[in-house]
Amino acid sequence: xxxxxxxxxxxxxxxxxxxxxxxxxxxxxxxxxxxxxxxxxxxxxxxxxxxxxxxxxxxxxxxxxxxxxxxxxxxxxxxxxxxxxxxxxxxxxxxxxxxxxxxxxxxxxxxxxxxxxxxxxxxxxxxxxxxxxxxxxxxxxxxxxxxxxxxxxxxxxxxxxxxxxxxxxxxxxxxxxxxxxxxxxxxxxxxxxxxxxxxxxxxxxxxxxxxxxxxxxxxxxxxxxxxxxxxxxxxxxxxxxxxxxxxxxxxxxxxxxxxxxxxxxxxxxxxxxxxxxxxxxxxxxxxxxxxxxxxxxxxxxxxxxxxxxxxxxxxxxxxxxxxxxxxxxxxxxxxxxxxxx
Amino acid sequence: xxxxxxxxxxxxxxxxxxxxxxxxxxxxxxxxxxxxxxxxxxxxxxxxxxxxxxxxxxxxxxxxxxxxxxxxxxxxxxxxxxxxxxxxxxxxxxxxxxxxxxxxxxxxxxxxxxxxxxxxxxxxxxxxxxxxxxxxxxxxxxxxxxxxxxxxxxxxxxxxxxxxxxxxxxxxxxxxxxxxxxxxxxxxxxxxxxxxxxxxxxxxxxxxxxxxxxxxxxxxxxxxxxxxxxxxxxxxxxxxxxxxxxxxxxxxxxxxxxxxxxxxxxxxxxxxxxxxxxxxxxxxxxxxxxxxxxxxxxxxxxxxxxxxxxxxxxxxxxxxxxxxxxxxxxxxxxxxxxxxx
DNA sequence: TTGAAAGCGCTAACAC
DNA sequence: GTGTTAGCGCTTTCAA
Numbered sequence: 001x002x003x004x005x006x007x008x009x010x011x012x013x014x015x016x017x018x019x020x021x022x023x024x025x026x027x028x029x030x031x032x033x034x035x036x037x038x039x040x041x042x043x044x045x046x047x048x049x050x051x052x053x054x055x056x057x058x059x060x061x062x063x064x065x066x067x068x069x070x071x072x073x074x075x076x077x078x079x080x081x082x083x084x085x086x087x088x089x090x091x092x093x094x095x096x097x098x099x100x101x102x103x104x105x106x107x108x109x110x111x112x113x114x115x116x117x118x119x120x121x122x123x124x125x126x127x128x129x130x131x132x133x134x135x136x137x138x139x140x141x142x143x144x145x146x147x148x149x150x151x152x153x154x155x156x157x158x159x160x161x162x163x164x165x166x167x168x169x170x171x172x173x174x175x176x177x178x179x180x181x182x183x184x185x186x187x188x189x190x191x192x193x194x195x196x197x198x199x200x201x202x203x204x205x206x207x208x209x210x211x212x213x214x215x216x217x218x219x220x221x222x223x224x225x226x227x228x229x230x231x232x233x234x235x236x237x238x239x240x241x242x243x244x245x246x247x248x249x250x251x252x253x254x255x256x257x258x259x260x261x262x263x264x265x266x267x268x269x270x271x272x273x274x275x276x277x278x279x280x281x282x283x284x285x286x287x288x289x290x291x292x293x294x295x296x297x298x299x300x301x302x303x304x305x306x307x308x309x310x311x312x313x314x315x316x317x318x319x320x321x322x323x324x325x326x327x328x329x330x331x332x333x334x335x336x337x338x339x340x341x
Numbered sequence: 342x343x344x345x346x347x348x349x350x351x352x353x354x355x356x357x358x359x360x361x362x363x364x365x366x367x368x369x370x371x372x373x374x375x376x377x378x379x380x381x382x383x384x385x386x387x388x389x390x391x392x393x394x395x396x397x398x399x400x401x402x403x404x405x406x407x408x409x410x411x412x413x414x415x416x417x418x419x420x421x422x423x424x425x426x427x428x429x430x431x432x433x434x435x436x437x438x439x440x441x442x443x444x445x446x447x448x449x450x451x452x453x454x455x456x457x458x459x460x461x462x463x464x465x466x467x468x469x470x471x472x473x474x475x476x477x478x479x480x481x482x483x484x485x486x487x488x489x490x491x492x493x494x495x496x497x498x499x500x501x502x503x504x505x506x507x508x509x510x511x512x513x514x515x516x517x518x519x520x521x522x523x524x525x526x527x528x529x530x531x532x533x534x535x536x537x538x539x540x541x542x543x544x545x546x547x548x549x550x551x552x553x554x555x556x557x558x559x560x561x562x563x564x565x566x567x568x569x570x571x572x573x574x575x576x577x578x579x580x581x582x583x584x585x586x587x588x589x590x591x592x593x594x595x596x597x598x599x600x601x602x603x604x605x606x607x608x609x610x611x612x613x614x615x616x617x618x619x620x621x622x623x624x625x626x627x628x629x630x631x632x633x634x635x636x637x638x639x640x641x642x643x644x645x646x647x648x649x650x651x652x653x654x655x656x657x658x659x660x661x662x663x664x665x666x667x668x669x670x671x672x673x674x675x676x677x678x679x680x681x682x
Numbered sequence: 683t684t685g686a687a688a689g690c691g692c693t694a695a696c697a698c
Numbered sequence: 699g700t701g702t703t704a705g706c707g708c709t710t711t712c713a714a
Binding site: 683684685686687688689690691692693694695696697698 | 699700702703704705706707708709712713
């Protein structure tokens with residue numbers, strides 16, 4: 001089938017070692033020999049068998065990226081970034097879905113398939129702090145997100161609390177006082193929802209405002225439909241509010257749609273801020289003010305951290321680090337200050 | 342490091358062949374032996390080295406999916422589907438970006454990295470019909486999209502012409518007569534833009550309407566910003582129109598935003614139809630009528646076709662097939678019939 | 683029912 | 699400068 005090193009060697013009339021030397025750029029080769037080998041390679045259309053090379057090297061040249069679901073815009077954009085960064089580091093990315101289901105996540109960590117790549121970048125969603133022990137795996141692992149802290153691995157995350165606080169303060173600064181929150185998770189402490197809720201609370205309290213339970217919209221999932229439903233339910237309670245902090249952009253886009261349907265103007269009646277800075281946030285009507293969570297930085301940093309563990313420049317013994325992505329508020333139309341009335 | 346077959350064999354006091362037999366479910370093993378082996382495996386936490394197995398088998402258990410950019414919603418949703426289908430077929434998916442750049446696409450087809458997976462699902466964007474020869478590769482390949490036809494590989498595509506015609510007819514049926522098109526590519530014949538434009542033309546001509554060049558909005562890229570720009574430019578020419586067929590949903594969402602900014606109501610002043618049925622099309626304001634292109638079917642069919650070539654159940658000699666995905670029009674608010682005025 | 687041994691294609695230590 | 703050879707971990711004839 002495909003030509004091997006041996007066949008190239010035969011055709012060139014040299015040993016396979018010499019061919020290997022040529023391929024791997026070993027310097028001390030007589031020009032004439034090199035040329036013979038090179039033309040044999042060209043003639044046969046030889047290309048090295050990476051599986052064999054990997055078996056030999058004990059590496060695969062691939063990393064795995066495990067995410068809840070590529071269909072979710074945030075993860076799709078994250079994956080795109082990881083692929084770009086990995087590519088320029090010469091790494092192939094294998095993608096796995098977990099569906100955000102705890103059992104699938106645990107299974108993924110143990111799967112023999114992990115052996116077919118050199119390391120894992122893992123964004124858990126179903127697992128919780130109690131499962132941190134499962135992260136103690138025999139291969140390089142970089143953790144993403146805010147489900148688990150103080151695990152045994154490098155961890156890339158964002159300043160959820162601070163960013164959420166800044167988002168809420170942005171609303172306060174434009175004069176809003178009755179600020180709803182959409183996407184809260186009952187009783188959650190860590191996790192994106194828990195941390196962002198705490199930031200929201202901190203901002204309000206900093207302004208001398210108590211959290212009004214009537215303004216807290218709970219929804220487990222953060223899809224557009226959930227944002228719309230939750231907002232609709234909130235409006236139907238008849239409670240008064242002039243702003244909404246949505247825990248991600250997708251919720252915010254759904255919430256804005258519900259507001260529109262219900263005849264409330266954004267930002268005049270209700271200012272809306274999201275979280276994630278998805279591509280589409282800048283094209284919605286109105287365009288969505290949001291928190292840029294440093295997705296590019298996260299992807300870059302994750303690949304680099306993983307690679308450092310893989311090539312041993314950071315050894316297994318060195319303590320795991322937690323790295324925080326820089327964030328910033330991106331101001332758009334949905335929180336334009338001042339009512340036009 | 343990680344235990345090998347040999348160590349398991351040693352611990353169990355058998356030969357490696359026996360261990361291999363146990364692992365691979367070979368039936369004729371004395372229960373006592375099997376048990377000894379199994380407990381040795383458990384004790385060592387042995388898991389087979391997939392690279393070695395692959396070297397031996399000449400297969401990798403992975404397939405590559407090459408797309409222009411995961412950041413684009415259509416491709417992200419396609420990738421999600423492919424990953425799900427591949428997963429249930431026991432295949433790992435390696436993802437590669439081409440950026441839609443012809444040279445990167447050609448490079449990708451030849452890359453030695455292709456050897457590290459068993460086959461390729463490839464959605465070209467920069468390559469054109471002239472490059473069809475480059476598809477003649479020594480590994481299983483399934484082609485997606487409408488850049489190249491009659492290539493030497495299985496090809497999964499959609500009925501662009503018919504679907505575009507149906508979309509345009511949908512507008513005609515609601516009484517629209519001055520139908521703009523957004524996203525055309527000058528002089529293109531095949532490719533999504535060319536085929537969809539032809540369908541648009543066919544629908545108009547079927548209704549006895551000539552294509553008015555003033556209503557043709559050209560834009561090479563199909564991002565939201567391009568849809569907005571092109572629509573804005575169209576409105577600024579002062580030409581009269583009451584509907585727009587946007588060649589994908591992203592363009593349509595951008596175009597709707599521009600219309601909104603310019604004070605034109607959708608669908609009252611201008612009906613808008615898109616193409617792709619992205620997730621977000623159902624949550625935009627107004628929700629977007631569009632063409633569902635059978636993305637799930639495409640992903641499923643692509644994985645199955647590739648797998649059939651990989652496992653040899655369809656041999657290399659068998660003629661390549663072109664398979665067309667079923668489509669349908671999804672009616673939403675952006676084309677609601679009849680002016681409310 | 684189990685064992686010995688060859689070999690998948692490659693790299694690298696060691697000779698010459 | 700170049701060749702010989704062992705061996706990465708596995709599967710699989712072939713023998714026993």
